[in-house]
Amino acid sequence: MLKRQRFHHQVAMAGQVKDAITGQGISGAVVKIIDAPDEFINFVIFQTKVLGLGNLPMQWYSLNTNLNLENQDLNPEIQNFQEQLRSPYLKTADKLQLFQDILDDNHLSTQHKFQAFQEICDYLPNHPKTKQAQLGRTQTISDGWFYFMDLPDGVYQLEAYLTDTQLRYTxxxxxxxxSSKNAKNINIINQNQNVDLLDNFKILELKLMPTTLLGKITSADDSEAICMAKVQIQGSENYTFSCKEIIKQTQGEWNYRLVGIAARNTPITVIVSAQGYTRQQKEINLQTGEIKSLNFQLNSN
Structure with a gap:
């Protein structure tokens, strides 16, 4: 019988997911283990086979229609499964059966089955019923913190991302x-306990790069910065107001900045308006995770 080693509810790893530009913690980010020691992978597959996907200790909700379309180095059968998950012609029940067929395929390795498990979990987004991570997947709390407990020794690869963010973040x-030999004797008794208590623990940091637009809004008359000019992305709720001083940072010089805006396949129209000045608009192309500068010089009325 397959057994999973236990460490008395010991925290195995902890960390924070941050906005790479603002440095602020990101709430609700998915953190998942995408590669792990065989002992962990075998346990996940065993649990999935025994309990079935619907009975796993997760809470499932609506289908994810914004699946990642990146090319991945996957086994051809898993790549085919990935494509079928995206098919609008297959019912969800049929897709779940395809996943079950993969689990029952003795020719596939547990690593390949684990990749299929990740794909189906991305298609059927979930969040733990408790704040404790389940089967190598969790979500960050309000200040971006997360942790995993009771993991066997070995090397783990983690991935963090936001699901329904319209390509706002990479x-x-x-x-x-x-390594249990080097682990500290750290326990979380109260799941609401502040993670800052893990002072001696190695803290992981995952930074998500937001799609960002910044620049200077100045007067065409004297090149002075214009304060309280409204900067809005046409057709969206994304807007900000310019400040009086020009800020100089590694990303560029700016007195307005829009962080985490939705990238599109078509140009984005940026509209700037300020009292006493003629309204102006420009178009710009933005890819996910790009930081671009767009300046405006407004003419007075």
Missing amino acids: KSQCQVTI
């Missing part, structure tokens, strides 16, 4: 090695 990955 993904982030990191690798961590867990």
Whole structure:
């Protein structure tokens, strides 16, 4: 019988998902283990076979229609499964059966089955019924913190991302090695306890790069910065107001900044308006995770 080693509810790894531009923690980010020691992978597959996907300790909700379309180095059968998940002609029940067929395929390795498990979990987004991670997947709390408990020793690859954000942020990955010999005797008794208590623990940091637009709004008369000019993305709720001083940072000089806006396949129209000045608009192309500068010089009325 397959057994999973236990560490008395010991925290195996903890970390925070942050906005790479603002440095603020991101709430609700999915953090998942995408590669792990065989002992962990075998346990996940065993649980999935025994309980079935619908009975796993997760809470499932609506289908994810914004699936990642990146090319991945997957086994051809898993690539085919990935494509079928995206098919609008297959019912959800049929897709679940395809996943079950993969689990029952003795020619596929547990690693390939684990990749299929990740694909079906991305298609059927979930969040744990408790704040504790389940089967290598969790979500960050309000200040971006997350943790995993009771993991066997070995090297783990983690990935963090936001699901329904319309390509506002890129993904982030990191690798961590867990060794019980070096682990601190750290326990979380109260799941609402502040993670800052893990002072002696190695903290992971995953930064998601937001799609960002910034620039200067100045007067065409004297090139002075214009304060309280409204900057809005046409057709969206994304807007901000310019400040009086020009800020100089590594990303560029700006007195307005829009962080985490939705990238599109078509140009984005940016509209700037300020009292006493003629309204102006420009178009710009933005890819997910790009930081671009767009300046405006407004003429007075």
